[in-house]
Amino acid sequence: MSTSAFKPRFVKPSDTSSFLDKDPAVEKTNFTYNKYISQSIQTQRQRLPIFNNRNHILYLLEKYQTLILVGETGSGKSTQIPQYLREAEWPKQIVICEPRRVAAISLANRVADETGSLVQGDVVGYAVRFDSCACKPKIKFVTEGILLREMMSDPLLSSYSVIMIDEVHERTLYTDILLGLMKKILRKRPELRLIVASATMDATAFQKYFNNFENLKTPSSTILSVEGRQFPxxxxxxxxxxxxxxxxxxxxxxxxxxxxxxxxxxxxxxxxxxxxxxxxxxxxxxxxxxxxxxxxxxxxxxxxxxxxxxxxxxxxxxxxxxxxxxxxxxxxxxxxxxxxxxxxxxxxxxxxxxxxxxxxxxxxxxxxxxxxxxxxxxxxxxxxxxxxxxxxxxxxxxxxxxxxxxxxxxVRSSLTYPILQLKAMGVNNILQFKFPSMPPMENIKSALELLYALNAIDINCQLTRPLGFHMAEFALNPLYSKMLLTSEEFSCSEEILIIISMLQVETVFNKPTTGNGIIKARIQKRLFEVKEGDLITYLNIFNAFVQNDMSQGFCHKNFLSHSSMKRVMEIRRNLEKILVNYNIPLTSCRNTENVCKCIVTGLFPNGAYLHRSGVYKTVRGDIDLFVHPESVFYNIEQPQWIVFGEVVHGIKLYMKDITVIQRDWLLELAPHFYYKTTGFE
Structure with missing residues (x-):
């Protein structure tokens, strides 16, 4: 990919190598690599395009607080820059933030190989959801959610010298929040350095965003463009x-x-x-x-x-x-x-x-x-x-x-959980927070209204104690964390823990492509289906999986994904640890009505009823919805009142993860959300 549109704020290496070598800020970075790596690995690293810009990167980080790095695909930016910073002996940890867990883990393994160390050791480690290193490695790869959670306990990220936010062009929800928070942190910590890296992004816009400081005569950010080693x-x-x-x-x-x-x-x-x-x-x-x-x-x-x-x-x-x-x-x-x-x-x-x-x-x-x-x-x-x-x-x-x-x-996502986290980090006025792309005002209003209905914030938009703060600490949709934290009241924490764990994977079902296989899979699924709906069906599937010793044969017979079910087990164990930390006992009620009521405490915003026209309508908004073909209630008698987990866009709007409820439960468990809005008697 061409990056010719981005003009670096320094002279090209071929023209100024002697100047850079003599600069005192760069002089300390010119030393022998053999202290850290073998000759063969050193040769491989030197073949990467980023190597020609090594001194430039270190020099610019000495001079500027923020470096906007446009590194083409294959340039080596994600693996080499952390090593350059370690070799330059920056005093504290170096953290690299990736949008996905697989990228964070695989990059950590790659850098560990190149440094001749073990991953999760003193040199290289990673921290992702439900899996993190116990020690403090010099180079640490994390996901965006993990870095946000670290800010809750350490708002200024004082344990880091350099923070690199990678793949910024994806503009995920957490990327924009991190960039907004980093802008505030950089004001408080002049010694901190930030690298904003990607293969394709509007570098000029990001430079202006981070240059917007008061009382600064010189720019605090600059742009560096690196060519990639991309074959034809x-x-x-x-x-x-x-x-x-x-x-x-x-x-x-x-x-x-x-x-x-x-x-x-x-x-x-x-x-x-x-x-x-x-x-x-x-x-x-x-x-x-x-x-x-x-x-x-x-x-x-x-x-x-x-x-x-x-x-x-x-x-x-x-x-x-x-x-x-x-x-x-x-x-x-x-x-x-x-x-x-x-x-x-x-x-x-x-x-x-x-x-x-x-x-x-x-x-x-x-x-x-x-x-x-x-x-x-x-x-x-x-x-x-x-x-x-x-x-x-x-x-x-x-x-x-x-x-x-x-x-x-x-600009296209629910802001409920991000605002909850920002509140936990002390950002009280969301409207004054400097987002790289300001979200629609309607989305902010909707998120605040929903958090108030969940009792996560009070009438003054402050986090409630302890519920609001506990919900912010969960790496879950607030609707699900509310269900978990209130499950003790219904004596069904074990069942809710399983249901939410099942909802964290996209699907646990294998889907045959042949006509005969499709029929067999449907018959086997009906063995677990119950009139209470999809979430209780998930509960039955999990319990049967455990009762059959989590065997692959059981999954094969019932057209279930064994790898997905093992993943559910892993998520359940990690969520259980969090519940124990909050002193919520694991109890099983053996009462389906209690479980369904607990589900309503979290999913009440997703209430719908069967209209006389034969389609479902949301209780708030009067939106037409239809039952997803994978639901228990597809092509059978449909219940009058339900809550659903998510909506999938197709030819129509389809509801997934449906649970049957009673109308009065909405008034009993969410009186603010429904009584004042819909005027139920």
Missing amino acids: VEIFYVAEPVPCYVQASVEAAVNINASGTAGDVLIFLTGQEEVLKAVRILGEHANAIENSKSKNKITILPMYGSLPYNQQLKVFQKAPEGYRKIIVATNIAETSVTIPGVVFIIDSGFVKIKWYNIETHTDSLMVVPISKSSANQRAGRAGRMRSGKVYRLYTEEWAEKLPLNTPPEM
Whole structure:
């Protein structure tokens, strides 16, 4: 990708190397690397494009408080800059913030290998949700949520000398919040340094954002552009639009394998369900190839966010002799993570994003076309190790019409949890907080209203004690954390703990592609279904999984994903530790009504009733909703009053994770939210 539009505020290295070498601020960084790494690894590191800018980076960090780094794909910025900072002997810890846990963990392992140390040791470590290092490593990779939680206990991040926020172009919700908080922290800590890094971003806008300080005559931020080591990549488009991009992705992968050209394949799809569907279809092709004793053998590997990390690691391992890897991934593989051996990219042209509906108080999952910057990021995965080819499943004319960037998550997401965290960190006036992209006022108002209804804040918009502060400490949707924290009142903390753990994975069901398999899977699922709804069905599935010794055979028989169920077990153990810290005992009520009432304490904003027209309508907003095909209540008699977990955008608005309730429970458990708004008698 070209970064010629960004003009660095220093002279090019080829023209000024002697000047930089003589500068006292840079002089201390010129020393022998052998103190830290072997000669062979040193040679590999020196081949990266970022190496030519090593002294520039260290010099600019001495002179400026914020460095906006535009590093092209493959430049080595994510792995090398932390090592340069360690070698320059910055006094405190160096933290690198990544938007995804798989990137944080894989990068930590890569840097540990290059430094000749063990991950989670004194040199390199990581901290992600439900998994963190016990010691204080010099180089620490974290996810955005973890860094925000650290700010709650240490608002000025006093244990860090340099903070690097990577992949800023993704503009996730937490990225924008972190940037806003860092702007405040930098004022209080002049010695702190911030690196804002990405392959594609509006660097000038970020420079102006961090230059906006009072009483400063000189700019406090600067821009550095680094070229990438991207090999040539050929891009191909389809002649005509494809009717189904999942099926077209599979066919393209099969054709690539049949061609005999060496190299692994990476397919980009939108979500876990599509990934698993493609994996199953490709698995059938793999079995057919094995039976025919063909030389073009393939091994199929999925990659998505809720997949256990030990399963995600398999995509980085070399394929067995005589096999080609075909990796089917969501956009988790779009940035930061380099998968060795990938030569071919199959780009579906779509991505699944959240969009907040203030009327239903829910984040709707929508499949939308990707942006041009995302398309370039995906194409860059093929040019990291060698020249590659990209097969885009959309026409060239359509590609020209794609938006330049995906809208920032800040302007299209629920702000309930972010505002809760900002309140916990002492940001009382949300309207005066300097967001890089100001969210819509309606979203802020909706979030504050919902937090008040959850009793997380009081009438003065201050966090309540202890409920509000405890909810802020959970890395969960506030609706779910409210359910957990009130479960003691209903003596059902064990059941709620299981239900919420099940909701943290995208799906626990395997979906066959053949007609006979679909029928069998539906029959097996009915064995667990109950009239109380989907969440109680999840509870039954988990209990049956445990009673059958968590066996893979049980999952196979009942068309369940064993890896997803193991992930649920891991999440449950971690949430249990938090409940113990809050002195909430694990109790089981064996009373389904109590469990459903407890669910209402959290999901009451998502109430709906069956209208006489035959469709569901939200209690607030009067929005038409329909039962999702995967729900217990699809194509059977539907209950009158329900609450739901989320809304999925399709041809219609579909409700998922439905629980049957009684109308009076809404008035009893959420009188402020419904009595004053709807006027129930």
